[in-house]
Amino acid sequence: xxxxxxxxxxxxxxxxxxxxxxxxxxxxxxxxxxxxxxxxxxxxxxxxxxxxxxxxxxxxxxxxxxxxxxxxxxxxxxxxxxxxxxxxxxxxxxxxxxxxxxxxxxxxxxxxxxxxxxxxxxxxxxxxxxxxxxxxxxxxxxxxxxxxxxxxxxxxxxxxx
Amino acid sequence: xxxxxxxxxxxxxxxxxxxxxxxxxxxxxxxxxxxxxxxxxxxxxxxxxxxxxxxxxxxxxxxxxxxxxxxxxxxxxxxxxxxxxxxxxxxxxxxxxxxxxxxxxxxxxxxxxxxxxxxxxxxxxxxxxxxxxxxxxxxxxxxxxxxxxxxxxxxxxxxxxxxxxxxxxxxxxxxxxxxxxxxxxxxxxxxxxxxxxxx
Numbered sequence: 001x002x003x004x005x006x007x008x009x010x011x012x013x014x015x016x017x018x019x020x021x022x023x024x025x026x027x028x029x030x031x032x033x034x035x036x037x038x039x040x041x042x043x044x045x046x047x048x049x050x051x052x053x054x055x056x057x058x059x060x061x062x063x064x065x066x067x068x069x070x071x072x073x074x075x076x077x078x079x080x081x082x083x084x085x086x087x088x089x090x091x092x093x094x095x096x097x098x099x100x101x102x103x104x105x106x107x108x109x110x111x112x113x114x115x116x117x118x119x120x121x122x123x124x125x126x127x128x129x130x131x132x133x134x135x136x137x138x139x140x141x142x143x144x145x146x147x148x149x150x151x152x153x154x155x156x157x158x159x160x161x
Numbered sequence: 162x163x164x165x166x167x168x169x170x171x172x173x174x175x176x177x178x179x180x181x182x183x184x185x186x187x188x189x190x191x192x193x194x195x196x197x198x199x200x201x202x203x204x205x206x207x208x209x210x211x212x213x214x215x216x217x218x219x220x221x222x223x224x225x226x227x228x229x230x231x232x233x234x235x236x237x238x239x240x241x242x243x244x245x246x247x248x249x250x251x252x253x254x255x256x257x258x259x260x261x262x263x264x265x266x267x268x269x270x271x272x273x274x275x276x277x278x279x280x281x282x283x284x285x286x287x288x289x290x291x292x293x294x295x296x297x298x299x300x301x302x303x304x305x306x307x308x309x310x311x312x313x314x315x316x317x318x319x320x321x322x323x324x325x326x327x328x329x330x331x332x333x334x335x336x337x338x339x340x341x342x343x344x345x346x347x348x349x350x351x352x353x354x355x356x357x358x359x360x
Contacts, residue, residue, distance in 0.1 A: 060221035
């Protein structure tokens with residue numbers, strides 16, 4: 001409970017036009033030198049659609065571009081959670097799609113879905129935890145893993161292909 | 162001091178809009194939630210980045226904050242509370258990330274304003290950065306807490322200041338930095354810099 005004094009700026013005293021202008025300048029400055037990544041809003045919107053189901057979402061643990069490969073879209077991303085880690089290698093195909101090779105740790109057979117804006121692809125990991133999707137369309141994507149024999153659902157965050 | 166705490170007046174149209182979106186999102190409207198995400202992600206981005214977390218981790222933190230909101234949506238009833246909750250969760254997560262990465266990860270330089278990331282729209286950025294040089298120079302001379310505070314508050318509308326200051330542990334009347342004090346300091350620096358130069 002706090003009192004409210006409409007004549008005062010709640011953060012510390014009144015502020016004038018110069019303050020307003022400076023704050024606007026500061027905002028513009030940061031928008032310019034450290035802009036929000038282009039696809040972040042889309043990724044967040046994508047992620048909230050799925051998680052209504054109550055899935056466990058892994059977190060980004062590491063991402064590294066692979067040096068010396070022909071496509072700059074090639075990279076290795078690791079998503080980690082309490083009980084499962086998913087590593088994916090994304091490599092650009094000649095069209096705008098990408099090949100996706102994945103590994104689960106601990107290794108396990110698992111139903112794998114890849115959600116994209118244009119639909120869902122399904123595959124399964126083998127007992128060593130490996131899975132692959134040959135052509136994932138460019139855009140935002142998200143992996144949903146359903147470990148066999150459980151009713152758990154684990155997802156990666158949304159990421160961009 | 163005397164007045165009973167009335168509801169903070171929703172002077173801002175944006176706040177009214179947010180209130181409507183929040184109510185609709187609670188009722189399950191994906192479009193409304195998407196609009197809130199588009200509206201408030203820039204603020205959360207700056208909150209995460211101001212804690213010294215790199216761009217990729219910051220994106221992960223912001224996305225995760227929005228996902229966590231889904232479980233709490235039914236408890237949050239005002240746009241001010243929404244902004245406060247989002248900022249708190251983002252900041253806490255950024256702190257945690259920063260701490261666990263600090264042994265191997267980014268240096269403390271990331272924490273201060275020294276290292277703007279490279280990114281898209283280069284030409285416009287150069288122009289803006291040049292125009293902002295004077296402001297930049299003054300900002301960089303502020304204490305780090307002030308730099309962080311002003312960076313975040315610059316992305317917040319006035320009805321939310323009180324909430325934000327509390328969430329950032331910078332309560333009104335406390336000894337620590339406040340938006341007013343930091344801004345006053347900045348203005349002094351800008352005035353001093355302007356002598357003999359000007360923009």
